[in-house]
Amino acid sequence: MSESKIKPLAAPPKHVAVIMDGNGRWAKARRRPRFMGHKAGVESVRAIVNSCVDYGVEVLTLFAFSSENWRRPEEEVGALMSLFATVLDLEVKKLHKSNVRLRIIGELSAFTPKMQKLIEKAERLTAGNSGLILVIAANYGGRWDVTQAAAKLARQVEQGELSAADISPEMMDGAMSLAELPEPDLFIRTGGEKRISNFLLWQLAYTELYFTDTLWPDFKGEAFEEAMLSFSQRQRRFGKTGDQIEQGRK
Numbered sequence: 001m002s003e004s005k006i007k008p009l010a011a012p013p014k015h016v017a018v019i020m021d022g023n024g025r026w027a028k029a030r031r032r033p034r035f036m037g038h039k040a041g042v043e044s045v046r047a048i049v050n051s052c053v054d055y056g057v058e059v060l061t062l063f064a065f066s067s068e069n070w071r072r073p074e075e076e077v078g079a080l081m082s083l084f085a086t087v088l089d090l091e092v093k094k095l096h097k098s099n100v101r102l103r104i105i106g107e108l109s110a111f112t113p114k115m116q117k118l119i120e121k122a123e124r125l126t127a128g129n130s131g132l133i134l135v136i137a138a139n140y141g142g143r144w145d146v147t148q149a150a151a152k153l154a155r156q157v158e159q160g161e162l163s164a165a166d167i168s169p170e171m172m173d174g175a176m177s178l179a180e181l182p183e184p185d186l187f188i189r190t191g192g193e194k195r196i197s198n199f200l201l202w203q204l205a206y207t208e209l210y211f212t213d214t215l216w217p218d219f220k221g222e223a224f225e226e227a228m229l230s231f232s233q234r235q236r237r238f239g240k241t242g243d244q245i246e247q248g249r250k
């Protein structure tokens, strides 16, 4: 537990998914290289992990590197990779002490063998923990995720283990990267853009969306509390009418 005094929510989101955007602009505003923004962003990662533990959030998914981010200048991609490696190496021990279970999703085969080993080691070390599940999406793309899930089911059909007619949304769920975890209840994007940028396409079907202009390195403490407050004021109807939801509460 961190020492912040948050107001507990009656029904906190079980799963929060975040596009951590705005690091580059944060650095530019300070006339610093973009990389300094990414470095400063690590501080916000620590803060949101602690806040999620305080609020009783079960799963936190963070978009760290998209399948499209390889298009950035080589220098920035390299800097992001070494930052990722350092964080994996140093932060994981602290996460482990906080009982956090780490899971990395994405097309991991694109990473260097050294990085893949670090990922494996981090997941193995924290696998038995029972606290917050921290999911890091790295070289992740929503379209890739849907495609790999379809391919997984197609292979089962090919092998005669499954009939194509039996394929259901639930089966797709089970083949997706976030299988067995609850769907995100709250999606947050910092940095002012209002787009999904190929993040969780399948899983965000009924997620509450929250966009803020705050840049990721500034997204700490109160900024997250505001997002949680906004979530607590929403009525989730899942296709029903507002009256039905009200009646269900009585």
Ligand code: IPE
Residues within 6 Å of the ligand: 020, 021, 022, 023, 024, 025, 026, 064, 065, 066, 069, 080, 191
């Ligand atoms: C998000 O910040 C971090 C990554 C994509 C890795 P950006 O680097 O996209 O920051 P802006 O959008 O350029 O400000």
Ligand code: IPE
Residues within 6 Å of the ligand: 019, 020, 021, 022, 063, 064, 065, 066, 068, 069, 193, 195, 197
């Ligand atoms: C999305 O941010 C990816 C991550 C935060 C890791 P981008 O900054 O790459 O998104 P676009 O390209 O502006 O949509």
Ligand code: MG
Residues within 6 Å of the ligand: 021, 022, 023, 191
């Ligand atoms: Mg960006």
